[in-house]
Structures are given as structure tokens and as C-alpha cells.
Amino acid sequence: MKPQPTLEDVARASGVSTATVSRVLNDSARVRRETCERVEAAIARLGYTPHFGGRMLASNRTDTIGAVIPTMENAIFARGLQTLEEELAAAGVTLLVATSNYDPAREARQIRALLGRGIDGLVLIGEARDPESYELLRRRGMPFVVVWTWRADCPWTCIGFDNRAAARGLADRVLDLGHRRIAMISGITLGNDRAAARLAGVREAMAARGLALDAGNLVEAAYTLEAGREAAARLLARAPRPTAIICGNDVLAAGAMLAIRVAGLRVPRDVSVTGFDDIELAQLLDPPLTTVRVPHRLMGQTAARVLLRMRAGEDGVESAMFGTTLVDRGSLQPPG
Amino acid sequence: MKPQPTLEDVARASGVSTATVSRVLNDSARVRRETCERVEAAIARLGYTPHFGGRMLASNRTDTIGAVIPTMENAIFARGLQTLEEELAAAGVTLLVATSNYDPAREARQIRALLGRGIDGLVLIGEARDPESYELLRRRGMPFVVVWTWRADCPWTCIGFDNRAAARGLADRVLDLGHRRIAMISGITLGNDRAAARLAGVREAMAARGLALDAGNLVEAAYTLEAGREAAARLLARAPRPTAIICGNDVLAAGAMLAIRVAGLRVPRDVSVTGFDDIELAQLLDPPLTTVRVPHRLMGQTAARVLLRMRAGEDGVESAMFGTTLVDRGSLQPPG
DNA sequence: TTGTACGCGTTATCAG
DNA sequence: CTGATAACGCGTACAA
Numbered sequence: 001m002k003p004q005p006t007l008e009d010v011a012r013a014s015g016v017s018t019a020t021v022s023r024v025l026n027d028s029a030r031v032r033r034e035t036c037e038r039v040e041a042a043i044a045r046l047g048y049t050p051h052f053g054g055r056m057l058a059s060n061r062t063d064t065i066g067a068v069i070p071t072m073e074n075a076i077f078a079r080g081l082q083t084l085e086e087e088l089a090a091a092g093v094t095l096l097v098a099t100s101n102y103d104p105a106r107e108a109r110q111i112r113a114l115l116g117r118g119i120d121g122l123v124l125i126g127e128a129r130d131p132e133s134y135e136l137l138r139r140r141g142m143p144f145v146v147v148w149t150w151r152a153d154c155p156w157t158c159i160g161f162d163n164r165a166a167a168r169g170l171a172d173r174v175l176d177l178g179h180r181r182i183a184m185i186s187g188i189t190l191g192n193d194r195a196a197a198r199l200a201g202v203r204e205a206m207a208a209r210g211l212a213l214d215a216g217n218l219v220e221a222a223y224t225l226e227a228g229r230e231a232a233a234r235l236l237a238r239a240p241r242p243t244a245i246i247c248g249n250d251v252l253a254a255g256a257m258l259a260i261r262v263a264g265l266r267v268p269r270d271v272s273v274t275g276f277d278d279i280e281l282a283q284l285l286d287p288p289l290t291t292v293r294v295p296h297r298l299m300g301q302t303a304a305r306v307l308l309r310m311r312a313g314e315d316g317v318e319s320a321m322f323g324t325t326l327v328d329r330g331s332l333q334p335p336g
Numbered sequence: 337m338k339p340q341p342t343l344e345d346v347a348r349a350s351g352v353s354t355a356t357v358s359r360v361l362n363d364s365a366r367v368r369r370e371t372c373e374r375v376e377a378a379i380a381r382l383g384y385t386p387h388f389g390g391r392m393l394a395s396n397r398t399d400t401i402g403a404v405i406p407t408m409e410n411a412i413f414a415r416g417l418q419t420l421e422e423e424l425a426a427a428g429v430t431l432l433v434a435t436s437n438y439d440p441a442r443e444a445r446q447i448r449a450l451l452g453r454g455i456d457g458l459v460l461i462g463e464a465r466d467p468e469s470y471e472l473l474r475r476r477g478m479p480f481v482v483v484w485t486w487r488a489d490c491p492w493t494c495i496g497f498d499n500r501a502a503a504r505g506l507a508d509r510v511l512d513l514g515h516r517r518i519a520m521i522s523g524i525t526l527g528n529d530r531a532a533a534r535l536a537g538v539r540e541a542m543a544a545r546g547l548a549l550d551a552g553n554l555v556e557a558a559y560t561l562e563a564g565r566e567a568a569a570r571l572l573a574r575a576p577r578p579t580a581i582i583c584g585n586d587v588l589a590a591g592a593m594l595a596i597r598v599a600g601l602r603v604p605r606d607v608s609v610t611g612f613d614d615i616e617l618a619q620l621l622d623p624p625l626t627t628v629r630v631p632h633r634l635m636g637q638t639a640a641r642v643l644l645r646m647r648a649g650e651d652g653v654e655s656a657m658f659g660t661t662l663v664d665r666g667s668l669q670p671p672g
Numbered sequence: 673t674t675g676t677a678c679g680c681g682t683t684a685t686c687a688g
Numbered sequence: 689c690t691g692a693t694a695a696c697g698c699g700t701a702c703a704a
Contacts, residue, residue: 004681007681007682007683018682018683019683022684023683025682050681051681053681054681054682055682055683056682057681057682057683058682058683059682059683060683
């Protein structure tokens with residue numbers, strides 16, 4: 001690691017003071033044109049880059065927003081993150097991503113790590129987490145938003161959609177088609193408010209018709225292909241077999257379809273399957289997956305804008321709720 | 337953003353000097369046990385966290401490794417990245433990820449941005465890039481590794497596999513099965529050495545049998561589902577139709593299978609399809625995709641270890657080449 | 673084992 | 689429009 005040119009080197013090389021060089025860098029409007037050009041020439045010639053630590057120490061800003069997402073292994077959060085990053089980059093802000101692997105303790109550590117790096121704001125997925133994390137954010141006065149979830153009386157700024165209502169709508173559709181032997185592969189609800197809300201939505205729809213989700217027809221599974229496959233295998237072994245399997249997300253649904261194929265059954269003729277999230281994968285399955293489209297890009301974009309406003313000192317920024325769409329692709333049909 | 341407690345606050349609260357607190361933080365061995373405990377108590381009580389900028393300025397280290405990957409939208413780089421992150425985290429090092437969207441100019445900017453943040457090392461995908469970027473890394477003495485590619489006389493430390501040989505092996509299999517009307521959907525080769533190497537490998541296999549890839553049977557496409565679909569549609573419209581389509585990666589292959597289905601044809605009866613990379617998606621397609629498995633995790637793990645050693649001052653760290661496996665899943669069969 | 677004091681590179685204040 | 693100069697928080701020689 002070689003020594004880098006510093007502000008002082010640039011100042012010396014262009015015959016001005018360090019203050020002027022700093023001004024050229026940050027607020028070039030207040031420097032005479034020709035001075036400015038001389039400085040810029042020196043900067044280019046020396047290959048100078050501002051020292052992040054120095055800047056951070058002096059200004060106490062990093063122009064960096066952090067995000068802790070559960071995983072990058074599947075594409076669930078990728079699209080929203082991409083949008084978030086683009087929107088922030090346009091404002092000269094960098095996005096720092098950390099992953100928790102759906103582990104609350106690890107999420108808490110990652111939040112701490114990001115705070116330690118001096119981020120200016122934070123994006124969190126869902127609202128179920130240790131109160132201590134919220135307390136930490138409050139103490140530090142750290143601007144943050146919660147995405148992928150929304151409820152009326154949420155105490156934080158949340159930018160998302162109503163998981164429960166969306167799941168209820170989906171279950172209503174399943175019920176309308178005449179399914180009665182309904183099973184669900186839910187995400188792990190412990191520590192995951194989105195998974196819990198989706199399960200609650202399905203239960204609600206069934207309850208509205210005097211039905212209940214049989215305990216044996218509910219399996220909680222990690223959001224992976226393998227877990228989805230195993231869960232579905234268990235459900236298919238029941239007698240009588242469910243006619244429809246509602247899955248907590250598209251990855252679980254893909255796993256379920258794999259298990260169904262292995263069992264020598266066909267979707268949707270023998271079993272209907274539904275997903276949730278509408279990731280790219282959904283349209284690639286055979287048959288293409290009936291699922292719930294969620295506002296990936298809108299959430300990313302809005303989170304960026306809200307955080308930028310918070311960073312600018314604006315407060316009282318309110319939550320935002322977006323709608324979801326049921327995307328009918330054929331993996332759900334009437335039973336029998 | 338509230339003012340944070342500083343080293344000095346902790347020192348005052350525990351009745352020692354800032355130097356001692358600093359020692360407790362970094363090298364607690366050299367502090368008397370009870371002093372140490374008093375300081376740690378104060379740290380906990382005040383909720384102190386070291387200031388990243390201050391630390392960076394004083395020590396000129398960040399315990400951070402950067403990585404610039406083309407995209408997070410599909411899962412291609414996710415698995416390797418996950419492993420990289422875990423391996424680094426175990427050594428107390430944070431991973432900073434930036435994306436280039438397969439755009440060389442954007443990659444150059446991201447490299448610059450990461451350097452500006454004072455990373456201790458860098459992971460780059462592939463070796464095709466602006467000489468200026470390499471020059472910058474050299475000038476700064478920045479340790480870096482190139483992954484996802486390997487060739488014998490590579491001037492950088494590269495940790496990957498032989499894309500050309502793997503593609504040649506795959507094409508050999510296609511040819512062995514009797515295919516002669518072979519088409520290829522290649523990734524954009526300009527500025528992407530992996531895509532170029534894969535194309536070269538296919539050409540090589542054909543040339544070895546006195547065949548050539550007809551110009552009309554080669555389409556370059558961005559690594560997206562949509563682009564793969566469009567490219568395949570073009571190829572299917574040719575007369576005579578190709579009997580096999582070799583795709584530059586699994587995402588392109590998924591797109592191709594979509595187009596084939598839309599055209600009312602079936603894989604592999606009417607057209608065989610092959611992928612590359614073996615991402616999770618490959619086993620979900622119907623039929624499951626015959627593809628080349630690449631050493632995702634091994635690359636991530638090795639990159640981490642090598643960079644950690646470089647950071648420790650070790651030099652002369654040599655490249656590593658891993659093997660690939662042809663995974664036969666059924667989307668490739670002898671021609672009709 | 674502990675404390676003092678300086679320097680790291682930048683921004684911001686204030687004076688000119 | 690520009691220059692001096694004082695912070696900013698931490699690590700580390702050096703001294704005790």
C-alpha cells in the first residue's frame with residue numbers, strides 16, 4: 001500500500017492553500033474559474049483521491065446508506081436493491097449491503113457493523129427484530145426505513161405492502177376455485193413478520209368461510225429450494241392429499257413443484273401450487289407460477305428518496321403502502 | 337445524528353488515559369486485567385463504538401475487502417460472494433460489494449469508489465478491463481485477485497477455471513451425440529473474457545472436427561432472460577433449424593427454453609439446449625438443464641484466503657485453477 | 673503497565 | 689475569492 005497524494009500535495013502543486021483545494025472538491029462555485037482549473041489539473045496530474053477517513057472525521061458524513069437484507073442467494077431482494085442503489089448513486093450516495101441469512105442475531109451484528117462504519121442511513125427488511133436494535137438506532141439518531149412490510153400503526157417509517165391482505169386475496173382465489181383441502185408451506189414465522197403476516201392472511205381467508213388450516217397441512221420451512229421440496233414431500237404423503245399448496249414465496253413453490261414432479265404428479269392437474277413475490281423464476285417454472293407480484297422497484301426507489309430526505313434533516317417522513325397484484329400463470333386451477 | 341461517545345469519554349469514565357482504552361480495544365493483552373475490565377465496563381455503559389474515520393486515519397487500515405461484480409439480479413455470483421463474505425467475516429474483515437452491470441466504464445468507477453473508501457484488497461470478476469484500472473491498482477499497491485477466469489500466463493493472481501476448456505468439453509459432448517446444426521447464444525464478448533473464452537471453446541471443438549459455427553447460428557446476447565429469449569427466437573426461425581443451442585450461461589438457456597416452448601417445440605425432442613454455470617435455476621427448468629458446474633464456493637473461499645494473506649504482507653501468492661463438471665440433466669439428447 | 677503528545681487528511685470558521 | 693488554523697477521533701512512539 002503506497003502513500004497517496006494528499007490535499008496538501010495538491011495544494012503545493014497548484015500553489016494554493018488546502019482550503020481552496022477542498023473548496024474546489026466540494027463547492028467549486030465559490031472558487032475563481034482559473035484557480036479552479038489549476039487545482040483540477042494538479043488533481044488529475046497527481047491522481048489524487050480524497051481520503052475517506054479524513055473526510056469522515058472532519059465532516060462526520062460518509063454519503064453512504066446501509067442495507068441489511070436476509071440473503072443474496074436467491075433473487076428476492078435483488079431487484080429492489082438494484083433500484084435502491086441506482087437511485088442513491090444518482091444522488092452521489094453509495095449503498096453498503098450486508099446479509100443476515102434470516103438470522104436475527106446476525107442481523108443485529110450487521111446493523112452494529114454498519115453503524116460502526118458511519119453510514120448516514122439504513123434500510124431494514126421487515127420490522128421483527130430485537131428491541132435493542134431499535135433502541136440503538138434511536139440513541140444514535142440514525143435515520144432508517146423498514147421495507148417489505150406495512151401496517152397502519154407501525155411506529156417506524158415503513159415502505160412496503162400489506163403482506164397479510166395480499167395473502168388473504170390469494171387464498172380467497174384458491175378458495176373461490178373450489179379448493180378445500182388446502183395446505184401451506186410457510187416461511188419460518190419466528191422472527192419474520194412477513195412470513196407470519198402471509199400465514200395470517202391465509203388463515204383469515206379460510207376462517208371467513210368457516211374453514212381452518214389443518215395443523216398437519218401447515219409446514220414452516222426455510223426460504224430455500226431444498227426446504228420447499230422436503231415440506232411438499234411431507235404434505236403430498238398425507239391422505240387425503242391436499243389439492244392446493246400455498247407457498248410462502250416463489251422459491252418454496254419451486255421446491256414444491258420439484259417434489260410434485262418427483263412424486264409422479266402433475267401441476268395443476270393433481271395439485272395446484274401458488275407462490276409469492278413474483279421473482280423472475282416464477283415465469284420459468286413449468287407450468288409458470290401463479291403468484292403475487294410485489295412492488296420491488298417501487299420499494300427500492302421510495303426507500304432511497306425517503307432516506308435522502310431524512311438525511312437532509314427533514315423529519316416526519318411518513319410511511320408508504322403499495323399495492324400487490326395476483327399474477328395468474330396457470331399453476332393454480334380448480335381441483336380435480 | 338447524535339454525537340457519539342469518543343475514546344476520551346470512555347477514558348474519562350474509567351479513569352485511565354485514551355491510550356489505555358485504545359490498547360484495550362486493539363491489543364488487550366498488554367493491559368492489566370482489572371484495568372481492562374473497568375474500561376470494558378465503561379465501553380458497555382456508554383455504548384461506545386470506535387469511530388471508523390478516526391481509526392482509518394490513524395491506522396490506515398479498514399479491515400475491508402471490496403468486490404465488484406457484474407450483477408446481483410440473477411444468482412450467478414451470489415453463492416461465491418456468500419462464501420467470500422463468510423470467510424472474510426471469520427477473519428474480522430468486512431466485504432463491500434459494488435456492481436458494474438457488465439459495463440466496463442461503470443466497473444472502473446466502482447473500483448475507484450472502493451479505493452477511495454480505503455479497502456485493503458479487491459476482488460474482480462474476469463480479467464478484461466481498462467488497462468488504466470490495472471495501472472491504478474499497481475500505483476496504489478492494492479492487493480487484488482481476479483476470479484471466474486484462469487489461463488496459464490495470466491499476469492495477475494487469478495482464481496478460477498478454464499472457461500475455454502470447459503466450453504470445449506461441453507461442445508464435444510454435443511458433437512459426440514451427433515449434432516451438426518449447432519447454434520450458440522453467447523454472452524456479449526466485448527469486454528467479457530469469460531464470454532469470449534466460452535465462445536472460443538465451442539469454436540475450437542467444432543474446428544477439431546472440421547466444422548465451423550455458421551455466422552447466422554451465432555447470436556451475442558446480454559446475460560438476461562429476455563435477451564436469451566429473443567436470441568433463441570431468431571435462431572429458431574432459421575431453416576434448417578438448429579438441433580442444439582449452446583448457451584453462454586444458464587440464464588440465457590432459460591430464456592431460450594421459454595422461446596422454444598412459445599414456438600410450440602419441445603426440449604430436447606425438437607431442440608437440445610445447454611447452459612453454463614449451474615445456478616440453482618438449472619435444476620428447476622423443465623426439462624432440467626444440462627450445464628457446466630463451476631466452482632462457485634471454492635473460488636469465493638480461495639479468493640478470501642489469498643487476499644488475507646496478501647494483506648498480511650505475503651507476496652508471490654500464486655493463481656489457482658479449479659475444475660468444472662458437466663452436469664447431465666436431460667436438456668441435451670441426440671438429435672431427433 | 674500506563675500516560676503524554678503528536679500526526680493522520682479533511683472540513684469549517686474566521687479573517688483578510 | 690483565498691489563506692491560516694483549529695478541530696475531528698484514534699493509534700502509537702516515547703517517556704515514565
